Amino acid sequence: MADFGYARVSTLEQDPQLQLDALAAAGVPGENVYVDQASGTRQDRPALAQVLGLLLEGDRLTVWRLDRLGRSLPHLVTTVEDLGRRGVLFRSLSDPIDTSTASGRLMLGVFGSFAQFERDLIAERTTAGLAALRAAGTPLGRPTQVHPEQVVLIHAPAARGEVASHDRAADRAESRPDRTRPAG
Numbered sequence: 001m002a003d004f005g006y007a008r009v010s011t012l013e014q015d016p017q018l019q020l021d022a023l024a025a026a027g028v029p030g031e032n033v034y035v036d037q038a039s040g041t042r043q044d045r046p047a048l049a050q051v052l053g054l055l056l057e058g059d060r061l062t063v064w065r066l067d068r069l070g071r072s073l074p075h076l077v078t079t080v081e082d083l084g085r086r087g088v089l090f091r092s093l094s095d096p097i098d099t100s101t102a103s104g105r106l107m108l109g110v111f112g113s114f115a116q117f118e119r120d121l122i123a124e125r126t127t128a129g130l131a132a133l134r135a136a137g138t139p140l141g142r143p144t145q146v147h148p149e150q151v152v153l154i155h156a157p158a159a160r161g162e163v164a165s166h167d168r169a170a171d172r173a174e175s176r177p178d179r180t181r182p183a184g
Contacts, residue, residue, distance in 0.1 A: 001058045005033035006051050008068045012037055019064040022093050028062050043075075052079070057087030065094040066111045073116035080108060 005028035007019035034047035063069050070076045091098040095111045098104035
């Protein structure tokens with residue numbers, strides 16, 4: 001039996017050290033710990049895919065908290081059930097979950113439901129917050145990089161009935177670099 005660990009942080013600004021220390025204290029060898037820097041809702045987590053591919057019957061996958069493996073209840077349950085079918089044990093250090101016991105399997109279902117509940121609450125609060133901002137007339141999204149003066153300059157040739165430079169280049173079959181390259 002080999003012990004493997006998985007840690008995940010959602011952003012580059014977050015530090016996985018707390019998780020790594022907990023995994024080491026639980027006896028997971030450092031060379032068997034895999035770390036992702038990605039949202040838990042993303043399906044493409046390369047370190048998770050790698051560790052899941054390495055696990056063999058009798059191995060154990062350990063995470064610091066249940067939500068590190070995934071926040072979606074269906075994904076979490078599917079992943080742990082797949083591990084069980086393969087004969088791989090799963091444990092969460094912060095939650096009383098160890099699939100080698102009946103109570104651990106029960107707690108997995110309970111905590112998985114709470115994880116999904118938390119994710120749903122976050123989504124509801126986000127939707128409500130965006131609706132409130134829209135109702136207040138607050139602009140949403142990334143701020144524009146074009147200043148109002150630049151917008152006027154961009155649209156001025158069309159307003160005067162002139163053809164934009166990229167259209168003139170297309171009429172003469174010139175590429176954009178040809179327009180800016182010195183003649184000669």
